[in-house]
Every structure is written in C-alpha cells, then in structure tokens.
Amino acid sequence: MSEYFLGIDIGGTKILTAIADSSGKILISNKRSTEADKGQDVIIDNIIKTIDNVLNNSNISKEEVASIGIGSPGPLNTKDGVIIENANLPWRDVPIVELLEERTGISPIFLENDANAAALGEKWFGAGRGVADLIYITISTGIGGGIIIDRRIYHGKSDIAGEVGHMIIDPNGPLCGCGNHGCFEAMASGTAINRMAKKVVEDNQESKMFALLKGDLNKINGKVIAEAAEMGDQLAQDIWKRAAYYMGLGIANLLNIFNPGMIILGGGVMKAWDYFEKPMMEGIKKHAFDSAFSSVEIKRSELGDDVGVKGAIAVAMGDRLLS
Amino acid sequence: MSEYFLGIDIGGTKILTAIADSSGKILISNKRSTEADKGQDVIIDNIIKTIDNVLNNSNISKEEVASIGIGSPGPLNTKDGVIIENANLPWRDVPIVELLEERTGISPIFLENDANAAALGEKWFGAGRGVADLIYITISTGIGGGIIIDRRIYHGKSDIAGEVGHMIIDPNGPLCGCGNHGCFEAMASGTAINRMAKKVVEDNQESKMFALLKGDLNKINGKVIAEAAEMGDQLAQDIWKRAAYYMGLGIANLLNIFNPGMIILGGGVMKAWDYFEKPMMEGIKKHAFDSAFSSVEIKRSELGDDVGVKGAIAVAMGDRLLS
Known part of the structure; x- marks a missing residue:
C-alpha cells in the first residue's frame, strides 16, 4: 500500500x-x-x-x-x-x-506554527535542501521566523522559539503591535515600510507616490512604493533603503547569535527584492562578523505561495x- | 582501569x-x-x-x-x-x-571556545543540570555567550554561534570594539558600565564616586560604583539601573528568539547582582513574550571562578x- x-x-x-x-x-x-x-x-x-x-x-x-x-x-x-x-x-x-x-x-x-512549518518546507522541498541549520524569516505584514537546527524545527521551551520579529533592534524606534518599541517587525515589516512611506509622502507631496495614490495616503502599499521607485522617485527608493538597513541589521544579529548555514527570506515584501537586496546585503555585511557573513547563504523562498x-x-x- | x-x-x-x-x-x-x-x-x-x-x-x-x-x-x-x-x-x-x-x-x-565550554560546564555541573536548552551569558569586560541545544554546544556553521554580545540593540548607541554601534556588549558590559559611570562622574563631581576615586576618573570600576551605590549615591544606583535595562532588553531578545529553558549569567559583573537584579528582571519581563518569560529560569552561574x-x-x- x-x-x-x-x-x-x-x-x-x-x-x-x-x-x-x-x-x-x-x-x-x-x-x-x-x-x-x-x-x-x-x-x-x-x-x-x-x-x-x-x-x-x-x-x-x-x-x-x-x-x-x-x-x-x-x-x-x-x-x-x-x-x-x-x-x-x-x-x-x-x-x-x-x-x-x-x-x-x-x-x-x-x-x-505556520512560520515553523514554512521553515521545514523550505528545508526539505525548497531553498534549504541539504542544509542542516537555517532560519526562515517571513517579512510581510509582520515578521515571523522558524528555526531549523539539525534538520528539525527548534521549538524552545514553551513552543514560541523563532519570534525573531520581536527582537528589539532600536529601543527608540516606533511602537510595535506587541507593546514594545523598535522590534525588528516595527522597523522592517511591510507595515513598517508603509508607515515610513506615509510619513514621507505627508511631508513631500511632490513624491511620485502622492500622485500614484491620488492623494489618499491611507492606500499606501508596497506596490505603490515600488512603482514610484521604478519611476525614479528618490524618496521611494530611500524608503526601501531604510527598511533594508534594518532588515540587514536584524539578520546580522541572527547571524552573530546563530551562525546559520542559510537564511531564507519569504513573505510578501520579497516582491520588492530588487529594491532592497543590495542595501540589505550591505547592512548584513556591515553588522555581522566576517566569519558569520561569509559562511551563510542568504536566499529567497523557493516555495512562494x-x-x-x-x-x-x-x-x-x-x-x-x-x- | x-x-x-x-x-x-x-x-x-x-x-x-x-x-x-x-x-x-x-x-x-x-x-x-x-x-x-x-x-x-x-x-x-x-x-x-x-x-x-x-x-x-x-x-x-x-x-x-x-x-x-x-x-x-x-x-x-x-x-x-x-x-x-x-x-x-x-x-x-x-x-x-x-x-x-x-x-x-x-x-x-x-x-x-571558553564561553561555550563554560556553558557546557554549567549545563552538566552547575546551574543548568537537568536542562536541555540553555544560554550561558558571561558579562565582564565584554559579553560572550554559549548556546546549549539538546544538551550539546551549538557551534553554528563556522564555529562562532553564541556571539550574543554583538547583537545590536541600539544602532544609535556607543561604538563597540567590533566597529558597530550599540551592540549588547557596548550597552551592558563592565566596560560599558564604567564608561557610563565615568561620564556621570565627569558631569557630577558631587557624586560619592568622585570622592571614592579621589578625582582620578580613569580608576572607575564596578567596585567603586557598587560602593557608592551602597552609600546611597543615587547617581551610582542609576548606572546599575541603566545597564540593567539593557541587560534585560538583550536577554529578552534571546528569550523571544530561542525560548530557552534557562539563562545562566556569569562573569565579573555578577558581583553587583544585588544592584541590577530587580531592574534587569523588570527589563526582561517588559520586553519578552509572557510565555517566553514565564517558561525560563534566570540563574547565576554556580561554578564561579x-x-x-x-x-x-x-x-x-x-x-x-x-x-
């Protein structure tokens, strides 16, 4: 059978x-x-x-x-x-x-847990095949994570290991949904990017984003920011750079702590990969130990939806x- | 035999x-x-x-x-x-x-690695007996760490896992020896505490620390800060509180990421435990998920020197x- x-x-x-x-x-x-x-x-x-x-x-x-x-x-x-x-x-x-x-x-x-399951899926069927230790990070509305150690999900003591989105990377940063300030999620998630962009457009109505939104700033989203960036809007490009800086910083922290063989990035924000890849990689390199940076592969999710x-x-x- | x-x-x-x-x-x-x-x-x-x-x-x-x-x-x-x-x-x-x-x-x-060895020593012969997953953190001149997962040292891909001292917790913080700003080590190590204290004494010569140092600010050390705190010097007490806040924040990050069963704290700074225990525990509780906080034991090293x-x-x- x-x-x-x-x-x-x-x-x-x-x-x-x-x-x-x-x-x-x-x-x-x-x-x-x-x-x-x-x-x-x-x-x-x-x-x-x-x-x-x-x-x-x-x-x-x-x-x-x-x-x-x-x-x-x-x-x-x-x-x-x-x-x-x-x-x-x-x-x-x-x-x-x-x-x-x-x-x-x-x-x-x-x-x-969905992020843990996704990590395991990538490990066996996606970008992580052949790698024993990896961290899967999903960046969309929030930031979640799943940790694979020795080919298995690492659950931790009370089943919540991998909450990388709530690692605090700037205690003076914006308020996070969890009640703390400056969590990774509050600095580099889709929600954080939209919040940054809204502020930028409020202060700079000459931005192409303002025109694309027809003035309705509440409609800001990644697609609009990417479109404006594509049209050469420096303000939109700078938003990706700023978010990418914090992505790089958060990922570098994980490299220094875990020294994993691979980081796999998934979630909706990956659609804007072309805008943030370079500054994110620079941010990782700047903030991680050389040995941790040179021994990790940073990949995008291969399994997508x-x-x-x-x-x-x-x-x-x-x-x-x-x- | x-x-x-x-x-x-x-x-x-x-x-x-x-x-x-x-x-x-x-x-x-x-x-x-x-x-x-x-x-x-x-x-x-x-x-x-x-x-x-x-x-x-x-x-x-x-x-x-x-x-x-x-x-x-x-x-x-x-x-x-x-x-x-x-x-x-x-x-x-x-x-x-x-x-x-x-x-x-x-x-x-x-x-x-000495911090990894210390973690393993505490796991088998010290505070961590019976615990499968723990993080040992040594806070002295710098901050180092050793990660025990499933009763073994977790080495990572290139042998540097556990560099928790170089997790960045405030990118606007002081320069760290590693070249980045606001590493855990730059915010909460003995060196960081001495630097904070020196600045405080420079600006506040009425502090009991100034008298204890006989004006030679370069002689600042944990013993002097502790002694002044003991004598009721509010400025000295505040230094411990501030360092303890960052200790709590850094440890909370590790709880959210790893959800370990135990954190063991060692290193010379532990001598001032009575001054920072309470604010550090408050800082951990404030910044960690309830479930991660309630499932971890925070202990001092039992093996000492x-x-x-x-x-x-x-x-x-x-x-x-x-x-």
Missing part, C-alpha cells in the same frame, strides 16, 4: 490543503475561503471539505493517508494539538488535532524526512 | 588545569601564570607544567587520562584544534591540539555526559 501525506495551511482568509506522495510531491490541492467570520464550526467544516476534495479528486483512500500536518498561525500548543489563539480567526483553545482526528478518522495529525502547504506536508512527514 | 579527564582553562593572565574523575569531580587543580608576553613556546611550556603538576600530585598516569578538554578565547577552529587568534595572547594559528598531543602523548584533546576549568572538563568528557 502506498503512503500519502496531507498538508493543511490554515490562513485568515483561505485554507489550502494538498495531498502528496511519499517523496513530498503534491498530487492535488484545494483552496477554499476560511470564512473566519462564521466561527469555529464553519471553519472546521471548510477544512473537512478541502480534505474530502483532495481525497476524492486523487482517488486516495483515507487508509492510504499516513498522517496529516497542519500549519496555523499561533500561539499554539503543538504538543497537545491546540490552537490557543489566532489574531485573524475568531477562535480560542481549539483542540484542532482532536477535532480533525474525530471527523476524518485519520491519525496521527500534527499541528505546527505554496510554502505554507508544503510546510504542512513536511510536518506530516515528520521523522520520515530524516531517514 | 579508571578513567580520568583533564581540563585546561587558558586565560590571558593564568592557566588553570584540573583533573577530574569519571563523575566530573575535580580531584586536584593547578594554576600558573600564562606569561603571555613571553610568547608561544613559554605558554605551551606553562600548560605542560600544569598538566604534569596535576598528574604527579594525583598519582594518575597519562594512560589513565581518557581525554583532555581545552577552553580558550576565540576565534578558534575547534574541528582542527587550532587557536586562530586571541585578543590577550600573542599567538596566531596555533595548532594547540596537535602540539599538546605531541608533548603529552594523551589523545584525544578537544578545543572549545571554576566555570572555565569545569567547562573544559565537560568538553573532555564529551558524549560520555549524554549517556
């Missing part, structure tokens, strides 16, 4: 579920709206629908599914399979593993990946 | 060598001046003299010594057993393991400690 693995990526707006063969290759996937506003029962129903969909469309029986991996935003209790809370989902203390084991009859099911679900599949495969 | 383990702690001013039984208990130790100014051959001779001394005084033969561990400041190449450079010792690219194997006939000999040599013994014992 063949063995298959199911991965489920639970997001605030969509659920992406896929089934993979024993090499981790995705055979079929299914995406559905999470319908987070409709509450726990509807969300669970939607997850079940995606599972049924991929099983039916691949003609794989439940008995052939060796295990399921779930990637979800945290905080979680991965050991007990409980989602403690999600910023974008209206549920609390959801024993998701137990619920899905009951509904599907499939066991075991493993729950994992599939990083969540491929990570969930890696979580499902677990120790099988080590052999 | 019994097995014994030799540990050698090579410092800029002294060499401390000890021999331990298979439980890691030190039977006898010997301390000698390093005589760093006399060059490589004399230093090696002095190391050999300490080895001969502990063997002779314990009546243990070379054949009974299972292995030797060396703790040395870095940078090192631990795999090849080479000391690349030491700030306080006038040698470069010293193949110390090969040299000592030749001179003693004892093999294997393991070389380890022996941390180096006990760490070297732990290095010598290696994987025997795991069984």
Whole structure:
C-alpha cells in the first residue's frame, strides 16, 4: 500500500490543503475561503471539505493517508494539538488535532506554527535542501521566523522559539503591535515600510507616490512604493533603503547569535527584492562578523505561495524526512 | 582501569588545569601564570607544567587520562584544534591540539571556545543540570555567550554561534570594539558600565564616586560604583539601573528568539547582582513574550571562578555526559 501525506495551511482568509506522495510531491490541492467570520464550526467544516476534495479528486483512500500536518498561525500548543489563539480567526483553545482526528478518522495529525512549518518546507522541498541549520524569516505584514537546527524545527521551551520579529533592534524606534518599541517587525515589516512611506509622502507631496495614490495616503502599499521607485522617485527608493538597513541589521544579529548555514527570506515584501537586496546585503555585511557573513547563504523562498502547504506536508512527514 | 579527564582553562593572565574523575569531580587543580608576553613556546611550556603538576600530585598516569578538554578565547577552529587568534595572547594559528598531543602523548584533546565550554560546564555541573536548552551569558569586560541545544554546544556553521554580545540593540548607541554601534556588549558590559559611570562622574563631581576615586576618573570600576551605590549615591544606583535595562532588553531578545529553558549569567559583573537584579528582571519581563518569560529560569552561574576549568572538563568528557 502506498503512503500519502496531507498538508493543511490554515490562513485568515483561505485554507489550502494538498495531498502528496511519499517523496513530498503534491498530487492535488484545494483552496477554499476560511470564512473566519462564521466561527469555529464553519471553519472546521471548510477544512473537512478541502480534505474530502483532495481525497476524492486523487482517488486516495483515507487508509492510504499516513498522517496529516497542519500549519496555523499561533500561539499554539503543538504538543497537545491546540490552537490557543489566532489574531485573524475568531477562535480560542481549539483542540484542532482532536477535532480533525474525530471527523476524518485519520491519525496521527500534527499541528505546527505556520512560520515553523514554512521553515521545514523550505528545508526539505525548497531553498534549504541539504542544509542542516537555517532560519526562515517571513517579512510581510509582520515578521515571523522558524528555526531549523539539525534538520528539525527548534521549538524552545514553551513552543514560541523563532519570534525573531520581536527582537528589539532600536529601543527608540516606533511602537510595535506587541507593546514594545523598535522590534525588528516595527522597523522592517511591510507595515513598517508603509508607515515610513506615509510619513514621507505627508511631508513631500511632490513624491511620485502622492500622485500614484491620488492623494489618499491611507492606500499606501508596497506596490505603490515600488512603482514610484521604478519611476525614479528618490524618496521611494530611500524608503526601501531604510527598511533594508534594518532588515540587514536584524539578520546580522541572527547571524552573530546563530551562525546559520542559510537564511531564507519569504513573505510578501520579497516582491520588492530588487529594491532592497543590495542595501540589505550591505547592512548584513556591515553588522555581522566576517566569519558569520561569509559562511551563510542568504536566499529567497523557493516555495512562494505554496510554502505554507508544503510546510504542512513536511510536518506530516515528520521523522520520515530524516531517514 | 579508571578513567580520568583533564581540563585546561587558558586565560590571558593564568592557566588553570584540573583533573577530574569519571563523575566530573575535580580531584586536584593547578594554576600558573600564562606569561603571555613571553610568547608561544613559554605558554605551551606553562600548560605542560600544569598538566604534569596535576598528574604527579594525583598519582594518575597519562594512560589513565581518557581525554583532555581545552577552553580558550576565540576565534578558534575547534574541528582542527587550532587557536586562530586571541585578543590577550600573542599567538596566531596555533595548532594547540596537535602540539599538546605531541608533548603529552594523551589523545584525544578537544578545543572549545571558553564561553561555550563554560556553558557546557554549567549545563552538566552547575546551574543548568537537568536542562536541555540553555544560554550561558558571561558579562565582564565584554559579553560572550554559549548556546546549549539538546544538551550539546551549538557551534553554528563556522564555529562562532553564541556571539550574543554583538547583537545590536541600539544602532544609535556607543561604538563597540567590533566597529558597530550599540551592540549588547557596548550597552551592558563592565566596560560599558564604567564608561557610563565615568561620564556621570565627569558631569557630577558631587557624586560619592568622585570622592571614592579621589578625582582620578580613569580608576572607575564596578567596585567603586557598587560602593557608592551602597552609600546611597543615587547617581551610582542609576548606572546599575541603566545597564540593567539593557541587560534585560538583550536577554529578552534571546528569550523571544530561542525560548530557552534557562539563562545562566556569569562573569565579573555578577558581583553587583544585588544592584541590577530587580531592574534587569523588570527589563526582561517588559520586553519578552509572557510565555517566553514565564517558561525560563534566570540563574547565576554556580561554578564561579571554576566555570572555565569545569567547562573544559565537560568538553573532555564529551558524549560520555549524554549517556
């Protein structure tokens, strides 16, 4: 009998579920709206629908599914399979593993923090193949991270290791959502970049960004900043440089602490790679020990939008990946 | 035949060598001046003299010594057993393991970074017994660190993991010896504290520190600051608070990134524990995630001045400690 693995990526707006063969290759996937506003029962129903969909469309029986991996935003209790809370989902203390084991009859099911799952996905199926120790950093609205040590996710004592976005890199910096000032996330995330840009446009209405926004500064986003930069707007280019400086500083800190073989960068902000790559790399080089800088590869995520679900599949495969 | 383990702690001013039984208990130790100014051959001779001394005084033969561990400041190449450079010792690219194997006939000999060795010593013989993941931080002239993951030293890709002292926590902070601004070491080490105090005394000659120094501000040190604080000097007390704030911030960063079960603090600055414990703990609590803060124990080194040599013994014992 063949063995298959199911991965489920639970997001605030969509659920992406896929089934993979024993090499981790995705055979079929299914995406559905999470319908987070409709509450726990509807969300669970939607997850079940995606599972049924991929099983039916691949003609794989439940008995052939060796295990399921779930990637979800945290905080979680991965050991007990409980989602403690999600910023974008209206549920609390959801024993998701137990619920899905009951509904599907499939066991075991493993729950994992989404950034950790993504790190594991990149390690086995993406940019990190062949590397034992790496840090995956996702830079989008916020900054999250997953740490792989000796080919496994490093969880830490209470399951929250890898919160690199809340490393403080400038105590006089802007307020972060976590209540502290100058976290990496407050200095270099998409939200931070938008905030910087808004301020710049407020003070400089001659910026091409102002024209692109038709004066509605609340519509500022990465695309507008990139477009203005592309048009030669120095102010927009400087925003990327400033964010890139802090990206470089935060990454350099991680190099000095962890001395990893690889840093993999994912998340929406990577779309602007061409604007920040150079100043970011300069920032890393300037702030990291030579030996840490010269021994690390800085790569972009290779799994792109599939990083969540491929990570969930890696979580499902677990120790099988080590052999 | 019994097995014994030799540990050698090579410092800029002294060499401390000890021999331990298979439980890691030190039977006898010997301390000698390093005589760093006399060059490589004399230093090696002095190391050999300490080895001969502990063997002779314990009546243990070379054949009974299972292995030797060396703790040395870095940078090192631990795999090849080479000391690349030491700030306080006038040698470069010293193949110390090969040299000592030749001179003693004892093999294997393991070389380890002193902060890593200290971390391992605390893990097995000190404050960290029973804890799998911990970070040892030594705060003295500089700030160094050693990371223990799954009961072993975490070395990183190029052997420099654990350089927590060069995590940048305030890019507008003072210049660090490494060339960057606002490293943890530049904000909270003994050197940083003395620099802060000197500035305070320059501006406030009414401070009790000024009287204690008899006006010679270059003589400022932790003892004077502590003494003035003890005498009720608010300025001196504030210096500890300020340093403690940055200690707390740096440690909190490590908690958010690593979520370790324990942080062990060593180094000379710990002598002033009573002055900074409270504000440091407040700083950690304020800047770390609740879950990371509530799951970590913050402890002082239990091995004190022996941390180096006990760490070297732990290095010598290696994987025997795991069984």
